[in-house]
Amino acid sequence: MTQHHPARPGGQVLIDQLSAHGVETVYGVPGESYLAALDALHDAPVHMVVCRHEGGAAYMAEAHGKLTGRPGVCFTTRGPGATNALVALHTAYQDATPMVLFIGLVPRGHTDRASFQELDLRGTFGASAKLVETIDDAARIPEYVARAFAVATSGRPGPVVLGLPEDMLTDVVRVADATPLPVPGGGVTPAELAHMEGLLTTAERPLLFLGGGRWTPDARTAVRDWAEAWSLPVAVDFRCQDLIDNESEVYVGPLGYGRDDALARRVREADLLLAVGTAPGDVATDGFTLLPTDGTGPRLVQVLPEPQPPGALYPAELTLLAAPEAFADAVRTRRPGTPLPWAVRTKQDRAAHLAFRTPVPEGDPLDLATVFATLDDRLPADAVVTFGAGNHAIWAQRFLTYHDGTRQLAPRNGSMGYGIPAAVAAAIHDPDRRVVSVAGDGCFLMNGQELATAVAENAKPLIIVLNNAQYGTIRQHQEQAYPGRVSGTGLGNPDFAAYARAFGAHGETVTVTDEFGPALQRSLDSGKAALIELKVTDGRLAPGVTVDSLRKESCHV
Template identity: 60%
Template sequence: MNTARSGGELVVAQLEKHGVTTAFCVPGESYLEVLDALHDSPIRLVVCRHEGGAAYMADADARLTGGVGVCLVTRGPGASNALVALHTAWQGRVPLLLFVGLIPRGERDREAFQEFDLARTFGASAKSVLTIDRADRIPELLAQAFLIARSGRPGPVVVGLPEDMLRDAVEVGDGEPFPLPRTAIGAEQANSVADLIADARRPLVVLGGSPWEPGAAALIRQWAENWELPVVTDFRHQDLLDNESASYAGYLGFGRDEEAARALADADVVIAVGTPLGDVASDGWSLVRPDAAVVSVLPDPEGHAAIHRPRYRFLATPAAFAGAMAATSPPDERPWAARTRELRERFEWYRTPQPVGDRLDLGIAMAELQKRLPADTVVTFGAGNHALWAQRYLSYRTYPAQLAPRNGSMGYGVPAAVAAAIRHPRRRVVSVAGDGCFLMNGQEFATAVAEGAAPVILVVSNGMYGTIRQHQALRHPGRESGTRLVNPDFAAYARAFGGHGELVEETGQVGPALDRAFAAGLPAIVELRIDGARIAPETTLDDLRE
């Protein structure tokens, strides 16, 4: 016999049933019944300072756990603030549930206070948008929502919760999680790919997308090294292969080494696992040769942006493909092996910083940081030129270890670091932020203090929106407009919240400042105040003008 429960209690019971252990929120009166039910729940509720930051944290938590991230916000302004993270989760292929408290059902279509059309607002950035009008259907519809978020191409699902529905008391049992559809690659299919590679001269493996898991990453490494295949990773997926692997040859996308792009352009066989080889990886779909044999491995039939006609198209997860290929045996002759070694040597050169003579040399600063990072460190960053140093000079050894937005969303790095430090308090968590990127969600530093989390955030401070300034220098030289910033003292900002703060203005100060920050046991900010002329590791604004 079921006991009558409110809609709010049912929502929380389903979260527990589906294995949710942490949820992120900004509270609202529209879902008070859910908040009340969470009071007695084992689910850890992380109270954030902005809905965008809360949803970014849910995105980061999903990437770290391989589960579904959960965020709760209120209607109207609250839901609107979370939209940026929905777009980030969509383009990052991250499973996420965004719960939105709504106006009472009887007040719809009257432009009531904070009335909000979920489907019209979120329809283009979510896999599904649904509103639960009957409390007795909560178990059924939330089981569907979890399945939709995780199956095929993972992504965000938006769930509307009318305020009065959450107060309804009904007698209904909990829903059981749906099993994920299983995919497989047969031995015959794996051997077809093996034969294709064996006949190649310049094969290349490209890793990216989702859903990945640590076991799949380990199997891919085993296969690649056994076959001596060169592997590059898609934009913001550098952690899919241990960067110390003899097969790892770098990454594609913004900030890449041109030799990695050349490897894709020269490849006669391209094995794309989890990634549709989109515009960022392939320079607007131009790098892949028309006569290249493409093997495409994607978990969804749509294959968004997969415009390269594949020789083989497998509807499978990376784990299924990795397991099948790890069981294949390489040929005795591997003519591409020498090229793999050349690409690896080139990558080693590319990721080794060379002094550029700046008072505070960011390349050397990254080398100092790398010395202090264990193999399981989590690194986060948002969008902007500051990310070029974190991508190029830091090493990603385990999966997952890199949390960064594929859609170029500024403000992601700080909340992602807070979520990572909450989820993994014993792992070192570092965020590299630009001054513009940091202050888009810097308020979530308060969440870190409140939760006892201790990420270390390096703020690259140059007083400008550097990426846009770079484009201006190239297209409109001598006409700076709309890119200058006035910054606070970021070290003092950290101390004002109860954290640890450091100001660094010279290269020699970097190591000691990092040691103090890591030893503090508090959330910390290390401001790296650099010359505003330095726009990229090897480029200044003067270089662009010339």
């Protein structure tokens, strides 16, 4: 009975629910709309990371969700504070990341009166969240929070938004704390397993495709062992390179932007596609062109933690309702009973991938292939690698090795400004782990101010900024479509190393290849957050791509 529980203000009830759900860290920017919650955090075991912009704070929460598999938590105030966080909410929604965003709101009596910083919560966030609710009764806070955490982690994970009216948080109530709700993982029946193995034994050119969320270390290991036992070539979805040890003999590369043409041909030639954790989408299939949409493509086995949407572009012959852990449990001891006709082809696919990911020096004064080979040699196996969106990420995707313990935190929705907050969050969560963020000059300055948060929290990420003084990805598209007509893509940049030092971080500038190794060593030895600015050779846009090469191509079209 609630009368036996101590009287608490709503803000205290809220923070107590976070503790009950195992939350140790939250990210946010303070606001007067949730002062009661801030007061409750004062004496709570929950640590608040105070950020410099709500976009950075929400990205940190999203990255926390990616890294841990548990909802990352962010607090913002109403109106502009809340809408600043929308970009990260979109990232979490498209990337299937568990996240809970708490938004302080105007008092309940001020709603629908065009009050200061009032906003329509559902109208603003409904298209980018799994659930949007407002808690009007402090006695129901435990109920709402338990539901939010369950929805954020169940099925296909994603973000949940909870509105907190300012006066609700000061109401004093007697209510029991909530018990976290169970999150079902689904499962694979013996009949379904037999059906899948029947499809496998009749295939000649199968391909295993991994992606999505809800992957645990055990699930990664078990699925890798199963794939190796069956000599199944394994491709991963865009920015999911940490789902399998890249040194595995069956790993054949990532699909998506910057992928190898040989892997694209392999997808076209597959006669059986086993998609675990994700469905084949537009990025992985080059705009739905690698797989035919008329029913003549490979047979599809689809393994998802929730039913495939109605009218899916690629209907599955077999659909398994299972999270990766449940699928791993089903296949971990299964071994083939007959020779595998595709084993030789898997070795060929693997060799093609190794050739593609081997850095080839291109002769630039600052040769980025050599730089990233050096970085790859220096990263420990459990490093966390983060980046945002842009051509700079291609070097990190192609030339860094993601081992069993490595984590890749990157936005699959192509959101710029993500890499720095993600690195800060990862370095706060695992202070003894090496965290490296690879940023473009445009991407970095969208949330570079969060270096202040890193220094304040004594977090020590290493940030590598590729400075080519332009929005390189757009410049590449521009040169392909309108060669020589540069418009709207140039950037005027600061001295990035000096910028880092201004925050109290270590700063280095590298202009030629031989300078990188010593600069890297000094940065790693600095004992604090560090930034290395790479002055990219003029005209370099991507591996194998320069402004001159694009213009020469356009002359031959």
